[in-house]
Amino acid sequence: MSANSISYKKPLLETPFHEKTREKCYAHDWYRWAGYKAVNQYTSAELEYTSMRNTAGVIDISPMHKYSVKGKDAKKFINKLITRDITNIQPHQVVYGIWCNEDGFVIDDGTVFCFDENNYRICSGERNLNWFEDTAIGYDVKIEDVSHSIAALAFQGPLSCKILHMLNANNIEKLKPFYFDQFTINDQKITISRTGFSGDLGYELWCDPSQAHDVWDALFSFNKDYKILAAGLNALDMVRVEAGFIVVNADLIAAEHALRPNRMRTPFELGLAWMVNLDKEYFNGKKALIKQKNRGVEKKLVGLDVQGDKPAVGSVLYSKSKKEIGIVTAAMWSPSLKSNIAIGYVDKENMKLGTKILAEIYHPEELEYRKIWANCKVVKKQFFINERRNAVPAFI
Amino acid sequence: MSKFDAVIIGGGHNGLVCASYLSKKGYKTVVLEKNEKLGGLANYGSSLNGMSSKVLQELQIDLPQLTNKSYVVALDDEQQHTIIHNDGSKTSFHATNASIENQKKFIALIDKYKLYSSTLSTLMHDTPPRLKSGNSSDTWKLITMGWKVRKLGKKNMREFLRVLGLNIADELEDNLDDKNLMGLIAHEAVLGSNLGPRSPGSVLTLLYKQAIQGGLFSSEKYDFHQLIPSLEKNCLEQGVEIKNNTSVKKIITAHNKATGVLLESGDTIEGSIIISNADPKTTYFKLLGTEPLDTDFIRRAKNFRAKGNVAKFTITLDEKPIIKNIDKDMMNARFVYAPSINYIEKAFNASKYNKYEKNLCFEFQHCENTIVANVNYVPYVQNTSYDKEQLTQQCIDLLQPFIANLNITKAEFSSPNDMADKYNVSGGQWNHGEFEIDQMLMMRPFYGSAQYSTPIENLYLCGAGTHPNGSITGINGRNAAKKIIGDKK
Numbered sequence: 001m002s003a004n005s006i007s008y009k010k011p012l013l014e015t016p017f018h019e020k021t022r023e024k025c026y027a028h029d030w031y032r033w034a035g036y037k038a039v040n041q042y043t044s045a046e047l048e049y050t051s052m053r054n055t056a057g058v059i060d061i062s063p064m065h066k067y068s069v070k071g072k073d074a075k076k077f078i079n080k081l082i083t084r085d086i087t088n089i090q091p092h093q094v095v096y097g098i099w100c101n102e103d104g105f106v107i108d109d110g111t112v113f114c115f116d117e118n119n120y121r122i123c124s125g126e127r128n129l130n131w132f133e134d135t136a137i138g139y140d141v142k143i144e145d146v147s148h149s150i151a152a153l154a155f156q157g158p159l160s161c162k163i164l165h166m167l168n169a170n171n172i173e174k175l176k177p178f179y180f181d182q183f184t185i186n187d188q189k190i191t192i193s194r195t196g197f198s199g200d201l202g203y204e205l206w207c208d209p210s211q212a213h214d215v216w217d218a219l220f221s222f223n224k225d226y227k228i229l230a231a232g233l234n235a236l237d238m239v240r241v242e243a244g245f246i247v248v249n250a251d252l253i254a255a256e257h258a259l260r261p262n263r264m265r266t267p268f269e270l271g272l273a274w275m276v277n278l279d280k281e282y283f284n285g286k287k288a289l290i291k292q293k294n295r296g297v298e299k300k301l302v303g304l305d306v307q308g309d310k311p312a313v314g315s316v317l318y319s320k321s322k323k324e325i326g327i328v329t330a331a332m333w334s335p336s337l338k339s340n341i342a343i344g345y346v347d348k349e350n351m352k353l354g355t356k357i358l359a360e361i362y363h364p365e366e367l368e369y370r371k372i373w374a375n376c377k378v379v380k381k382q383f384f385i386n387e388r389r390n391a392v393p394a395f396i
Numbered sequence: 397m398s399k400f401d402a403v404i405i406g407g408g409h410n411g412l413v414c415a416s417y418l419s420k421k422g423y424k425t426v427v428l429e430k431n432e433k434l435g436g437l438a439n440y441g442s443s444l445n446g447m448s449s450k451v452l453q454e455l456q457i458d459l460p461q462l463t464n465k466s467y468v469v470a471l472d473d474e475q476q477h478t479i480i481h482n483d484g485s486k487t488s489f490h491a492t493n494a495s496i497e498n499q500k501k502f503i504a505l506i507d508k509y510k511l512y513s514s515t516l517s518t519l520m521h522d523t524p525p526r527l528k529s530g531n532s533s534d535t536w537k538l539i540t541m542g543w544k545v546r547k548l549g550k551k552n553m554r555e556f557l558r559v560l561g562l563n564i565a566d567e568l569e570d571n572l573d574d575k576n577l578m579g580l581i582a583h584e585a586v587l588g589s590n591l592g593p594r595s596p597g598s599v600l601t602l603l604y605k606q607a608i609q610g611g612l613f614s615s616e617k618y619d620f621h622q623l624i625p626s627l628e629k630n631c632l633e634q635g636v637e638i639k640n641n642t643s644v645k646k647i648i649t650a651h652n653k654a655t656g657v658l659l660e661s662g663d664t665i666e667g668s669i670i671i672s673n674a675d676p677k678t679t680y681f682k683l684l685g686t687e688p689l690d691t692d693f694i695r696r697a698k699n700f701r702a703k704g705n706v707a708k709f710t711i712t713l714d715e716k717p718i719i720k721n722i723d724k725d726m727m728n729a730r731f732v733y734a735p736s737i738n739y740i741e742k743a744f745n746a747s748k749y750n751k752y753e754k755n756l757c758f759e760f761q762h763c764e765n766t767i768v769a770n771v772n773y774v775p776y777v778q779n780t781s782y783d784k785e786q787l788t789q790q791c792i793d794l795l796q797p798f799i800a801n802l803n804i805t806k807a808e809f810s811s812p813n814d815m816a817d818k819y820n821v822s823g824g825q826w827n828h829g830e831f832e833i834d835q836m837l838m839m840r841p842f843y844g845s846a847q848y849s850t851p852i853e854n855l856y857l858c859g860a861g862t863h864p865n866g867s868i869t870g871i872n873g874r875n876a877a878k879k880i881i882g883d884k885k
């Protein structure tokens with residue numbers, strides 16, 4: 001880590017898996033993630049995507065921000081921070097949460113890991129230390145940024161459990177979704193949680209940076225038969241759209257980043273009403289969210305089943321009467337579903353499931369574009385649903 | 397356990413005024429004061445006295461008016477003091493060694509400020525309007541405010557808007573060239589705020605102070621020592637219950653509503669409305685606790701600037717003080733020592749770094765054998781205590797050249813830290829919060845807490861941290877009471 005900490009000498013930091021990922025990254029296609037060098041694609045995004053849907057894909061998620069939250073009031077603090085109620089959270093449980101500002105606008109989302117009553121970890125996409133510390137004023141809690149001291153891999157796909165099982169991770173198949181525990185693989189004691197971003201069976205592996213290489217090698221040790229692949233951001237983005245997961249600063253602008261006041265979004269507008277517990281005595285944004293619940297939303301993020309096979313990337317959405325009603329935030333041709341899918345905002349007249357709308361697609365074709373008026377149907381965001389995801393014991 | 401309609405935390409002048417108004421409207425009211433003596437910081441504020449005559453009139457308090465002429469003396473190192481006289485409407489020189497030209501310019505400047513401050517005073521007795529509320533009365537208030545500015549006339553309006561954001565040093569250097577006179581006005585502009593003469597916005601501070609107090613050099617209209625006892629008497633007549641030596645530990649809330657207070661003694665007092673006369677930071681962080689508050693709100697509360705800079709120095713002599721070169725009949729004057737802009741700025745500069753200069757500014761008045769001085773700048777410094785002995789000696793050395801018979805029998809120095817401890821006021825700030833353009837009017841104390849209300853239902857503020865600000869006017873208490881009565885209709 002010492003070379004890494006001198007950031008002016010090495011403008012982009014290298015994750016604990018860097019030697020391994022570099023080896024596999026034929027495309028040399030890197031991007032910047034929280035100051036780290038991370039892989040966009042190793043060879044081809046489609047191939048990596050296919051591994052995640054058919055065998056398993058390994059994604060280096062070490063740059064993710066991780067905050068340790070410890071102290072007598074840790075649970076109280078998190079309950080104030082996020083919109084869900086974690087009063088009944090158990091040790092070894094993981095809760096997906098979002099947090100809002102006073103106007104009920106989403107700042108970020110993340111996962112809360114409960115180690116015990118007074119010890120938690122929050123993993124998030126954006127930097128949140130300042131927000132957490134200001135939220136913690138008046139609480140007996142210590143918040144620490146532990147991002148750099150934990151190496152993490154996402155291991156997603158139908159064979160993920162099987163491979164961990166073959167690596168002698170004891171009883172890994174019995175681990176329930178949104179739970180985590182300690183396992184030993186390749187002589188390394190690590191933490192594995194049954195969480196992930198693919199909408200399929202999958203795990204996230206958390207270990208000390210010193211264990212990183214051993215863990216990585218272990219996952220690939222059966223590759224003669226199973227052909228798992230290292231996957232980059234592009235492939236991850238494909239699976240997450242299929243699963244209907246939102247990404248902060250892609251599907252919504254984080255409240256702390258937005259420059260224009262009407263660009264921020266509330267959980268209700270994101271279709272995350274199930275994550276807001278208005279019965280809780282207090283949490284950030286409660287008042288504003290109660291107001292919005294009573295008033296109803298003006299726009300909503302929905303799934304779209306798009307006609308044809310040309311992805312509606314960045315498309316403007318129109319009602320049947322060609323009135324502008326919203327915009328697409330993510331779109332792709334889904335190889336698994338064999339359909340053209342998208343996620344986007346529509347106004348309140350058009351957010352009911354089954355509503356027919358239009359997308360104006362500008363499809364580039366060798367320096368010219370073809371304009372397509374594609375019929376779309378409003379559907380649920382979860383396009384890819386597989387019972388493997390929640391099955392216990394898991395598929396081995 | 398006892399139950400009241402209104403529980404007021406803190407028996408300062410605003411708490412008492414608020415209690416009296418509410419009680420008049422039939423609210424069963426109790427005032428809880430931490431200390432033995434009522435009045436809080438008002439006991440310190442003899443020179444900030446600008447008790448609103450409107451409040452006194454509405455509460456039917458007959459405070460004896462001081463008939464004797466009021467003087468302000470700008471002390472001079474060579475003992476050639478400038479004496480300014482104010483007869484309520486006109487300011488004139490009684491004695492000075494400034495040139496005739498400078499005297500004229502000085503009077504013209506004062507008149508100009510008087511005009512501008514009357515423009516600012518439009519909203520003093522009102523709850524400041526909310527922006528974008530869509531409420532017609534708010535819009536009307538904003539229009540009134542704009543109209544008042546427009547009514548100055550084209551030339552004056554332009555000048556008014558020009559000087560509003562300036563620093564007082566630039567403004568004075570443009571208009572005068574007498575060090576002593578410049579020092580005097582600059583001192584008025586910065587005393588009690590955390591500004592130096594060269595800090596932007598110090599002209600506005602001066603105008604605003606003038607608007608509140610009703611004049612720059614019209615000191616004490618009322619006998620200050622009678623103020624708190626009369627307010628107390630008035631409260632008792634209205635049926636207000638006053639509990640001294642009763643310290644509040646927590647404001648009790650349930651479901652975002654204030655329901656009562658928990659005392660240090662362990663008792664609880666229930667109240668339909670809780671009104672805090674404490675400063676905003678103390679109210680939110682100590683009395684209420686951050687739990688029911690949004691993070692954005694906590695950030696604003698945290699960033700509310702409230703650094704005290706003025707120390708109080710009280711000395712008792714063995715006889716009435718004699719000021720060198722000053723006639724006996726002018727001894728009721730307010731004496732100011734701020735010999736030049738740079739002298740003040742230098743003292744301020746040290747305070748920025750939480751230190752104090754050897755050469756400080758001060759102003760004092762005396763009552764019988766006792767001299768009470770405000771010493772500027774002695775900054776509030778967290779977790780540090782001052783070397784009192786050294787500071788006491790330093791203050792004596794500062795006073796020495798001007799007082800002929802400085803035979804001290806008792807000396808007491810209280811730093812902003814001491815005031816913070818004694819009166820539970822954040823940063824030992826006189827005004828409960830610095831007094832600057834972004835912490836004024838509808839932005840006082842800060843967004844989400846202005847207009848006397850708080851994010852917690854039934855919890856109100858009535859202290860100096862609210863509009864129209866510090867100084868001893870009683871308007872905060874009055875406006876808060878009006879707001880509460882209006883809300884509960």
